[in-house]
Amino acid sequence: MRLDLAALLGTALPIIQAPMAGVQGSALAIAVSQAGGLGSLPCAMLAPEAIEREVAAIRAATDRPFNLNFFCHVPPEPDAAHEARWRERLAPYYAEFGIDPAGIGAGAGRQPFSAALCDLVEPLRPPVMSFHFGLPAPQLLARVKGWGARVLASATTVEEGLWLQAQGADAVIAQGLEAGGHRGHFMSDDLSRQSGLFALLPQLVAALEVPVIAAGGIADAAGVAAAMALGAAGVQVGTAYLLSPEATTSALHRAALQSEAARHTALTRLFTGRPARGIVNRVMRELGPMSPDAPAFPLATAAIAPLRAKAEAAGRGDFTPLWSGQNAAGCRPVPAGELTRTLAEGLGVR
Incomplete structure (x- = not known):
């Protein structure tokens, strides 16, 4: 399963940097992709010209795969x-x-993924697209898959994971209750239906045929190893990257994290x-x-x-x-590439 996810994404490692709007730009994504993981760019708060500019910066700095992330909420x-x-x-x-x-x-x-955004992104041909709060409308998802992009999406319950798989997601991100930032739930607002990662992960692994990516509370190699032992095909890590020099995390935020x-x-x-x-x-x-x-x-x-x-x-x-x-x-002020390689030790990779 680990090799399946890396092959699916075209990366050396099944490690994904979580897209974190407001605290990062292309620099963090570049550093993670260069280290063998999948760097991600959050696009929900970016103007169209900013998306084009950031993608151009990524492509100028690396030939490795990267991910563009969008929201799918209904305004x-x-x-x-x-x-x-x-x-x-x-x-x-x-x-x-x-x-x-x-x-x-x-x-x-914050804007949801739309036909206009799809028109903007399609010529850019990002190799991976990830979505939060569900998936785009079927016709938009078909366009995304039509240019060959791999599609990832977050699930906070087994029911959401099954729905994402049925709609065509290539892999499902199991977002545990520990995770920072926005919850990805989209089928129910009842937070009591959601659980911690190590309760959710094995249930999704058992229920789904597509690879399951673990997210929430993973900040070091030991956490990666634990997620893989429970059947994860890979991990998505966010908070641990917030102190990296490539992140745009404010001084106030950095101080609070420490x-x-x-x-x-x-x-x-x-x-x-x-x-x-x-x-x-x-x-x-x-x-x-x-x-x-x-x-x-x-x-x-x-x-x-x-x-x-x-x-x-x-x-x-x-x-x-x-x-x-x-x-x-698990937050440490180390370069994102170094952190990515440290996380990879949980995969048995050095």
């Missing part, structure tokens, strides 16, 4: 009453920082409107990490963004999404 209808309720909850913070809420615009900030605060993470919908795991900070403690007042994904972002900017300017991460998995202890 919600704006709800003025819900937005007003959210801004009312944030009003004391606006007053604290001297922010006029009337000057805060609205906006999604502090005792990183021992306490929680799922929160305050920053985007969708559950995502991050280090617990002031706004999560005071409003409750899963407050229903935050609008649906991704509409929560606009109202909290000015607070984030003001607090960060003062050197504080009180309103910053400090994305992190539950195993930040």
Whole structure:
């Protein structure tokens, strides 16, 4: 299975760098691909010209395979009453920082994969495409597979994994509850249906015929070896790369990852409107990490963004999404290529 995944992706190693929007660009993807893994570029927050620019940078630096990642959420209808309720909850913070809420615009900030994005990406011919929150519409997925791209997608339950396989995913990423960043669930919002990686992984391996990639809490060679022992065909690692020099992780975020605060993470919908795991900070403690007042994904972002900017300017991460998995202890400030080769020791490769 390990060789099957590497052959499927065209890589030397069945190690995938998780796409992490907001904390990386092409440099991290290049470093991982050059080391034999699959570097990934998160595209959901990039403008079309930025996607083209970043792909050009990857191709100029390496001839190894890489992955472009997109979201597949259904944009919600704006709800003025819900937005007003959210801004009312944030009003004391606006007053604290001297922010006029009337000057805060609205906006999604994250776009799902669409026909227009497919038109943009198709000439670029990325060898691998990965999707979060399900898969694109069948006609778009057919186009992606039509140019030869391998398709990966995240599952948080066995039911999601079976659906992804039936729709044509070439491999399924088993996203355990430990994982940092956004949950990839798309069939149910009931988080009680989701489980930790080492409970989910063997169930998916038993249920699926396609390779299963382990994700969540894996930060070193021992974690890789444990995932492979449970039947994983490979691993996807995110948080461990956040301190790499090739990542664009902010100084505030880097400091938090190396502090005792990183021992306490929680799922929160305050920053985007969708559950995502991050280090617990002031706004999560005071409003409750899963407050229903935050609008649906991704509409929560606009109202909290000015607070984030003001607090960060003062050197504080009180309103910053400090994305992190539950195993930040594996974060080390080493080059991404070195980390990739260290992870490969869990495969018996040196």
